Amino acid sequence: MQGSGPPRATGILIVNTGSEYFAYQAQCPHEAVRLEDGIHDGSVLTCLEHLWQFDVRTGAPLGDAETGLSSYRLKEEEGALHVWIEGP
Numbered sequence: 001m002q003g004s005g006p007p008r009a010t011g012i013l014i015v016n017t018g019s020e021y022f023a024y025q026a027q028c029p030h031e032a033v034r035l036e037d038g039i040h041d042g043s044v045l046t047c048l049e050h051l052w053q054f055d056v057r058t059g060a061p062l063g064d065a066e067t068g069l070s071s072y073r074l075k076e077e078e079g080a081l082h083v084w085i086e087g088p
């Protein structure tokens with residue numbers, strides 16, 4: 001897991017790189033803007049609010065981003081995506 005602590009139950013962002021799926025916190029760690037409104041090119045996810053960037057495969061911060069994304073374990077099986085969310 002990369003990022004700023006345990007995932008919060010505020011939603012999950014599923015990123016499809018075209019060959020793999022990844023699950024992250026749904027909100028930007030900067031100011032809690034929805035990351036689903038951002039863009040990604042298959043390797044870099046960019047929040048459009050202030051342009052913080054994250055590695056799509058790890059959630060690690062890139063460029064000016066000061067913290068990374070919290071991730072969730074995800075498994076693709078028989079056409080379904082399973083995401084593990086740890087309870088309190």
Ligand code: FES
Pocket residue numbers: 028029030031032033047048049050051052
């Ligand atoms: S809210 Fe995402 S970079 Fe500022």
